[in-house]
Amino acid sequence: MLQNRLEPVLDPRALARELSNKLLIDGALVPAVTGRSFPVVNPATQEQIAVAAEGTAPDVDVAVQAARKAQKAWAKLAGRERGRLVQECGRLLNEHVEEIARLITLETGKAIRTESRVEAGVFADVLVFYGGLGSELKGESVPFKPGMLTITQREPIGVVGAIIPWNVPLLLMALKIAPALVAGNAVVVKSAEEAPLAVLRACQIMNQVLPPGILNILSGDGPGCGAPLVAHKGVGKVTFTGSVETGKLVYKMAADKLIPVTLELGGKSPMIVMGDADLDKAVEGAVIGMRFTRQGQSCTAASRIFVQDGIHDAFVAKLKAKVDAMKMGDPLDEATDIGTIISKQQFDKVKGYIKLGEETPGATALRCSAMPADAKLGRGYFVQPVIFTGVANDNRLCREEIFGPVTCILKFRDYEDAIRQANDSEYGLAATIWTRDLKTALDATQRLEAGLVQVNQNLVVQANMSYGGVKSSGLGKEASLESMLEHFTQKKTIILNLA
Ligand code: ADP
Numbered sequence: 453m454l455q456n457r458l459e460p461v462l463d464p465r466a467l468a469r470e471l472s473n474k475l476l477i478d479g480a481l482v483p484a485v486t487g488r489s490f491p492v493v494n495p496a497t498q499e500q501i502a503v504a505a506e507g508t509a510p511d512v513d514v515a516v517q518a519a520r521k522a523q524k525a526w527a528k529l530a531g532r533e534r535g536r537l538v539q540e541c542g543r544l545l546n547e548h549v550e551e552i553a554r555l556i557t558l559e560t561g562k563a564i565r566t567e568s569r570v571e572a573g574v575f576a577d578v579l580v581f582y583g584g585l586g587s588e589l590k591g592e593s594v595p596f597k598p599g600m601l602t603i604t605q606r607e608p609i610g611v612v613g614a615i616i617p618w619n620v621p622l623l624l625m626a627l628k629i630a631p632a633l634v635a636g637n638a639v640v641v642k643s644a645e646e647a648p649l650a651v652l653r654a655c656q657i658m659n660q661v662l663p664p665g666i667l668n669i670l671s672g673d674g675p676g677c678g679a680p681l682v683a684h685k686g687v688g689k690v691t692f693t694g695s696v697e698t699g700k701l702v703y704k705m706a707a708d709k710l711i712p713v714t715l716e717l718g719g720k721s722p723m724i725v726m727g728d729a730d731l732d733k734a735v736e737g738a739v740i741g742m743r744f745t746r747q748g749q750s751c752t753a754a755s756r757i758f759v760q761d762g763i764h765d766a767f768v769a770k771l772k773a774k775v776d777a778m779k780m781g782d783p784l785d786e787a788t789d790i791g792t793i794i795s796k797q798q799f800d801k802v803k804g805y806i807k808l809g810e811e812t813p814g815a816t817a818l819r820c821s822a823m824p825a826d827a828k829l830g831r832g833y834f835v836q837p838v839i840f841t842g843v844a845n846d847n848r849l850c851r852e853e854i855f856g857p858v859t860c861i862l863k864f865r866d867y868e869d870a871i872r873q874a875n876d877s878e879y880g881l882a883a884t885i886w887t888r889d890l891k892t893a894l895d896a897t898q899r900l901e902a903g904l905v906q907v908n909q910n911l912v913v914q915a916n917m918s919y920g921g922v923k924s925s926g927l928g929k930e931a932s933l934e935s936m937l938e939h940f941t942q943k944k945t946i947i948l949n950l951a
Pocket residue numbers: 615616617618642643644645672673674675677678679682693694695696698699701702
């Protein structure tokens with residue numbers, strides 16, 4: 453447990469410097485064994501704001517050993533007591549929402565009002581939610597034979613390796629560490645190269661409450677730090693959010709050790725708007741669903757919007773007007789709705805897809821909003837949101853995950869056609885249908901191939917609702933009580949002969 457109570461640091465640049473070159477292992481901030489580091493860049497300006505310690509296999513080993521040692525006593529605490537401590541972390545984090553929001557904005561370019569502050573608040577909320585489930589780690593009693601008591605018991609797995617991406621790093625980390633900890637595991641997190649600071653700060657704050665070694669966090673690159681974490685023989689479970697390709701690599705490495713994995717991968721989520729839908733609500737749903745405020749950097753982004761032909765043109769016009777009214781600008785400015793793309797690499801990738809769309813015969817690109825005028829943002833990775841029309845479902849724009857502010861609106865004739873096209877994708881993370889007809893809505897909920905199907909709304913991940921995809925979108929669920937039980941415990945069957 454860290455001794456001095458941390459005070460919020462509201463200057464994100466000062467905080468970034470303070471967190472420079474640090475891993476958090478066994479309750480202490482330490483540099484990497486090699487002493488190496490890599491730059492952390494503000495994507496709104498390209499200024500270097502910090503260096504992150506470059507964890508490699510020796511750091512992974514020290515962290516896993518510390519976690520293994522600490523987990524033994526942690527597992528012996530009553531589940532409810534572990535939950536109480538995790539809730540305490542959530543309450544403490546609530547006092548740090550503003551500093552964390554500013555820090556995450558600085559390192560990711562996400563707008564503070566529309567994105568970062570919300571994410572920091574949800575992070576704390578997920579800890580409070582899971583903290584309340586400490587007494588729900590129940591097993592079953594099994595009717596077997598007279599004179600025999602047969603029960604199943606849920607036990608922690610041991611050390612969990614958690615690998616997270618950069619788009620919503622705090623939320624995605626919370627969905628992993630909160631259930632893992634409450635279930636009695638210790639965790640070693642590997643943060644994303646692009647966003648190592650806010651998650652480190654959050655773990656530092658939590659370490660004021662948790663015993664040392666229970667929650668460790670490493671920064672470093674995928675092959676150099678993530679891969680040794682998955683491969684470490686002391687890690688008994690891996691939970692991963694990221695790309696399909698890396699997810700498959702992680703799955704293969706885990707197979708070598710025969711350990712369970714949870715994978716939350718990509719998406720190409722369809723949104724079906726029937727001719728009878730409430731048009732204004734559907735348009736609002738497209739703005740939220742496409743995560744324009746997050747520059748479309750979301751696995752559930754509504755990046756394929758199927759609109760019935762009679763209302764297609766009106767829908768496109770209304771959506772364009774809505775996105776036009778959103779302000780791109782300095783992510784730390786309260787007036788800003790839309791910030792920047794995370795990195796040069798993603799910026800080039802997104803631009804590449806936009807070029808591809810523009811070169812597609814018959815396609816129209818509607819550029820929305822306006823680039824920021826502020827000269828100091830001239831080097832920022834800003835991309836104007838683009839709505840494409842006239843693109844077919846077999847175009848790469850509709851097949852591949854762009855992870856940028858680019859959506860395609862496709863016309864359809866009838867419901868059957870819409871369902872067929874919506875399901876014609878390698879992904880199956882989320883889907884929505886917009887209609888006033890109950891029969892159509894119910895039918896669609898049964899036929900859409902996705903882990904999360906919503907009717908007339910496009911909500912983001914909610915605590916206590918299982919979240920996770922089918923097909924190439926992943927394996928397993930997150931965010932609920934069941935996901936904690938299924939993914940962070942193992943079952944033991946116990947038979948007592950009392951005869
Ligand atoms: P993205 O394209 O969003 O960066 P990745 O799947 O490459 O998605 O990254 C998600 C997370 O997986 C990051 O923390 C990254 O460092 C990590 N990662 C990348 N490659 C590997 C690997 N070979 N083994 C384990 N983790 C990896």
